[in-house]
Amino acid sequence: MQLKINVTEFILLGLTQDPVQKKIVFITFLFFYLGTLSGNLVIIVTIKTSWALRSPMYFFLFYLSLSDTCLSTSAAPRMIVDALLIKNTISFSECIIQVFSLHFFGCLEIFILILMAVDRYVAICKPLHYMTIMSQWVCGVLVVAAWVGSCVHSLTQIFLALNLPFCGPNVIDHYFCDLEPLLNLACSDTYVVNLLLVSNSGAICTVSFVILMCSYAVILHSLRNHSAEGRRKALSTCISHIIVVILFFGPCIFIYTRPATTFPMDKMIAVFYTIGTPLLNPLIYTMRNAEVKNAMRKLLEKKSISNNKK
Template identity: 75%
Template sequence: MQQNNSITEFILLGLTQDPMKKKVVFIIFFILYVGTLAGNLLIIVTIKSSRTLGSPMYYFLFYLSLADSCFSTSTAPRLIVDSLSAKNIITYNECMTQVFALHFFGCMEIFVVIFMAVDRYVAICKPLRYLNIMSQQVCTILIVLAWIGSFIHSIAQIILALRLPFCGPNLIDHYCCDLQPLLKLACMDTYVINLLLVSNSGAICSSSFVILMISYIVILHSLRNHSAEGRKKALSTCTSHIIVVVLCFGPCIFIYTRPPTTFFMDKMVTVFYTIGTPFLNPLIYALRNAEVKNAMKKLWHIKITSESRR
């Protein structure tokens, strides 16, 4: 339940207060955000339109691209608009909404990456039972569980945020609302809430990262029994996934598994995993995956052919 607050709005200090640097921030992150939406939308359209991308791996990739688009949208537009504003004001309700969206789609991304690792494990280590284990029904259930799990996680975060009373300074030394910067403004002892935050977000990130890395070690170990061509294809796919896991979980672990201590690189790390990672994921999967590239080429060819016939 929301505490009595004398603060109804916050001021986001953003990445910089220098007018010239703010223009640079606008240009850079506008390009990154447009690129993120374009890349993820291209993957979504390609998977939905292609008959060759019907395997569970691409089913999960569809939802990863969807989560990436929404995750980036939860912070990037605000950062872009604020870079052109003199005073970056965000209301209390808008701030709480951003906390919810940030954790909901971030958690969704984590779940989907885990499911993709499970899919690769079954495909490589249990190939004869792959279609039975990773059936369409199973994949659908996993995605539904991901939505439910993300909602539960976000509700837990928003409950913690709503319990914080604000009565003093309203300057958030960040470009977005999250529990860590909000804890510094609360008019109460935040030790217990920070402990709950670490045990929630921090535990999810850390345990998921360890489980994923162990699973990929098992997968890579099992490849010794495959043919040279099979190893090459599996290694290419697994390498892409491992890169995404490191990019996704590394910054998350850095932010959410430590005491509420401010480091100078906090903003940059948050920028990387909220805006940079969603931008890089389509590039990693599209550039390193021959099936995705071929499907995109066919889609582009069909588009050009249909346009020429008009």
């Protein structure tokens, strides 16, 4: 049965309603967003232009930076603009698009992190077969599968949202549209939808986190048989990945694995995985990765030389 939708727009309360605090939010998150864009775009350009970064690890890092950029763009620009407005409204269709984009790129990031863990496992535990197992064709197929899986997940979220009847009120106590706050506005019993949400988003987050932690535990355990230099290099890479995994999955698990109950801290926790992690990822990967830093240095030197010739 098709349910009639009476609400055509929603009001987003944002992070705060205080005029002074809204100015602080505008300045702070504009700075964060610009940092996210510049940091991830530098990694994307560096990987695409450097021959030294042609291994599968950097192939997946390219897509991680791309998903970070898109994930942050799905939420941050609107929050920044809304901080300057008195009344922040978003149409029903725009809200649904935001739900789709946030879940698509968030899920894509999860799958890319899993692929990066698989890559590290093969590189460290099966080094002799690494280039055969992680061939360019295999990596391409894995990334396509990640995109398809993310699309299926996001379409499921949209299907759940479109089947919710909204008759009012239309105030969302959040800075972006998501299924959790939308459930609180639906004028029908949302118990089944909430179960589907937890079994979809919650299961993806929890199972993926467990898989990642177990895989890195196996990787770290296997390092005991490597040389001191090999252990140091592998530890540097794996620790970077583990930090990213904890920063991203911690907030996601807290939000998506519990019933549709809104807590005051939810908005600030959501900031971690929509804006915080995309901002920190470039810093984590560049500060702990000598190859990326060297490639960036060469790229800057080439740019400087070409500018001097002009």
